[in-house]
Amino acid sequence: MEMDDSHGTMVNKSEENDFEKKGTSDPVVYQLVRVEGDGTLVPATEDDVLQFEHFLHNEKVDLPPIEDADHVEEFFNNDCMLLKKPDLEDGSSKLETVEAHTQKLGANLEENILQSLDDSLSPPSDFRIHSQHSDKLLTEQGANVTRQDNASTETTKSTVLNDSCCAEKYKADACSRSVCDTSTDPSVSGVNSSMPDFSILRGEVCLDDLTIRELQEAFRATFGRQTNVKDKIWLKRRITMGLTNSYDVPSSGCVVKDYKIVGKDAKNDMSDMDERAKTGLRATSVVIYPGNEGDSPSSSYYQSEDQEDSSKRVPIHNDEPQGNLLGEQCTDKRTRKPTKRYIEELSDIETHDSTVKNSSPAKRPAHDELLMNPRVAPFNETGSLGTIYPTRKDTFGGFSVHVPYVSRMRRGRPRKDFISFADKGPSVEPKGIQPSVEMILVKDGDKGNHLRKVPEVPLKVSSENEHAEAVDSKGVRNLQAKVCSAVSKPKIKHGLTRKHHRAWTLSEVVKLVDGVARYGAGKWSEIRKLSFASYSYRTSVDLKDKWRNLIRATQTQLPAQKDGACPRKTNPSIIPIPPSILLRVKELHELQSQGGGFTAPVKFSGQDGKVLQGKGSGFL
DNA sequence: CTTAGGG
DNA sequence: CCCTAAG
Incomplete structure (x- = not known):
């Protein structure tokens, strides 16, 4: 099991x-x-x-x-x-x-x-x-x-959603375990009444004052089934949770407070909740749309949760703060569904994405699939660690829930990314969702993928929001360019982060040179496709830039070497480009530039051979 | 999307 | 590397 x-x-x-x-x-x-x-x-x-x-x-x-x-x-x-x-x-x-x-x-x-x-x-x-x-x-x-x-x-599969709620459970379990080794008890699993009775809780009863028995009662009232758990804390939490999640939280006064008492952990949780609430992102994985109080849905939900609880009850020792990540999730359980706005934006993003993707079908296999769809609610867990949890809405046993969303891949080039919407505009987003949308795309091998996320992009939605999309087709790229390596704070920088710098390796240079020799300078995309198939992170632009740099190097470094002793201390860390290569670059450059942009593919692309056929050979 | 160029 | 302007 x-x-x-x-x-x-x-x-x-x-x-x-x-x-x-x-x-x-x-x-x-x-x-x-x-x-x-x-x-x-x-x-x-x-x-x-x-x-x-x-x-x-x-x-x-x-x-x-x-x-x-x-x-x-x-x-x-x-x-x-x-x-x-x-x-x-x-x-x-x-x-x-x-x-x-x-x-x-x-x-x-x-x-x-x-x-x-x-x-x-x-x-x-x-x-x-x-x-x-x-x-x-x-x-x-x-x-x-x-x-x-x-x-x-620990748990799992069966109900991904449960996981989230389980976090809570873990903590609780941990507590109970430590407090009184009472097991949450298997018997609990029984699915009894489907109509929880909140009557007991109606009053302003403070869980704190209740005895275990009473708590159990309350539990029963809350969840519609009995429990043998004797751990007060656990019970309280449970109940609190139940109440909290029951649609009427606000009115039930005892809950929150009590909840907090559980520990600073709880506090953190709370704060986190707040955070999320602000951003509109829900860490919650379970979203239940309550109909009536004590609705069967919710009760069943809890039941299942508990069943799992009882059946599982794995020893997890984490009372540490980190554990909160999990705890938070569950804590936050009953969250309200994303705002319409949020959803819209998501779909917007999606739209962009698909748009982009479609544009280059040939390039990548077809793994892409949907990465994001309106249903995907990026669930941002920026805990102390900045972990992010994407989730996706799904239906489980009738109600919608958010389950961790894990990727569906996307194209290799990071380029396409999305973003969140930020505050740029005067009133674009209510509370400025800072690092709101996040995606986690993980792809399978193939050509390494790169995905990046743009923390926030200032959509220049000054007035024509409608056109935003159109604008984006163009802007997307740029925005993407601002990919972030995030090593730094995804802060206010408009999500302007640089791509991870990758030093060119000698082999890459060689390939580049070779490619230029073969296809001609300027055929960057060609070169990239043919010679850099394995280096997915080198874009044609990169190649172009590199080539330009090589040329420059050729014009400076080379002469310098010849003319005199190296002017500068050769920094060992900097891989000096072998003169031979430089030379080759130079030749190719001269040849091609002089040749009047002719790009005759060199027939003999001897590896090392300096395939030089007379300069300006060809026309003219 | 691909190139060229400037930054 | 990034960003843009041009095809």
């Missing part, structure tokens, strides 16, 4: 998203990703892989001690989440995703994959990672711990 229960599909590989199918065995697929400072997840690029590889190979990887999932998360959030793996041949290969089945708690990370992390993770972590296909070696694996909630780990 545990086993069955524990799956959470995090990231899916090539196939259709498993999310849709709640198969009992949805594998969790992890992928190598990079976590930007703002929590954005960016699929690792070949470079990342390489980098990391080096990192691992060359140095001692100072992995912070990781004691539990939370820590893992923390750790991962700090940087790239790359898992070491034995041999990387060439960074060019696709990042393989790792399928991870979350198993019972306590399961250790398996395979050598997480070797490096292993030591620290072993105990409590509940990850289990398997290479997606056993035959598929663990070449480059990464775990995209997109946030393996304890929740999802």
Whole structure:
């Protein structure tokens, strides 16, 4: 049962998203990703892989001690989440995703994959990672711990939504456990009455004053079923939750306060809730649209939750602040659905996205699919760690819920991104949703994908909002360009962040030169497609720029070297471009420029051969 | 979208 | 690298 229960599909590989199918065995697929400072997840690029590889190979990887999932998360959030793996041949290969089945708690990370992390993770972590296909070696694996909630780990699959609410449970459980080892009790699972009776709670009863018995009563009243739990705190929380979630929260006075009392954790939760409330983003995963008080929906909801609770009750030790992430989610449970506005905007974004995507069908396979659709409610969890949780609305047992949304891929070039809407305009967005929309796109290997997110983009929606879209077709690119590496604060910078700088490697330069030799300078897109297939992050513009730089280098560096001793101390860190290459660049340049822009593909594109046919050969 | 160029 | 203007 545990086993069955524990799956959470995090990231899916090539196939259709498993999310849709709640198969009992949805594998969790992890992928190598990079976590930007703002929590954005960016699929690792070949470079990342390489980098990391080096990192691992060359140095001692100072992995912070990781004691539990939370820590893992923390750790991962700090940087790239790359898992070491034995041999990387060439960074060019696709990042393989790792399928991870979350198993019972306590399961250790398996395979050598997480070797490096292993030591620290072993105990409590509940990850289990398997290479997606056993035959598929663990070449480059990464775990995209997109946030393996304890929740999802622990619970799971069955009801992704439950997870969120479970967070609460965890805490509660933890509490109860610590307080009085009373188990929440299996008997609770029984689905009894469907009509909770709130009468008891109607009054201004303060949970604090109630005895356990009374609390149990209240619980029963709230959830319509009995409980044997004797943990007061747990009960209170439960009840509070129930009340809070019951549509009439506001009127039930005792709840909130009591809730807070639970601990500062709770407080944090609350504040977080507030935050979210402000932004309009809901961390909640369960959204119930109440009809009547004590509606069956809600009751059933709780039931299921509890069932899980009782049946599962996995030992999760996290009373730490981090645990709050989870807790928060559940705390916030009954959130109101996104505002219309929000939805609209989302769809807008989506529209853009699709638009963009469609424009370049040939380029990428067709994985793209919908990344975002109105139903996808980016759920921004910017906890201390800045983790982000995308969620997607789904229907579960009749009501809509938000489940962690995990990707559907998108094209490789980061370019297309969306954004949030920010405050630029005078009144564009009510409260300026700061880092509002976030997306997490994780893609499968293929050509490393890059996704980026733009924290906020100032849509210049001065007056013609309507045209915004049109404008965007153009603007999108620019906006995207402002991608953020987020290493810095996704602050006020209008989401203007630079693309992660990637130093050109010698091999890249060689390829570039070669490409130019072959296709001619100016055929950047060609070169990119043919010679840089494996370097997805180099755009034609990049190539062009690089070439330009090479030319410059040619004109300065080269002569300098010849003429005299190197004027400057050659900075060892800066890979000097071998004169030979420079020379070649120069020749090509001269040749092509003189040749009057003729771009005769060179027949002999000898690797090293200086394919020089007389200058200006050709016309004229 | 692709190029060229300026920044 | 980014941004824009042009095809």
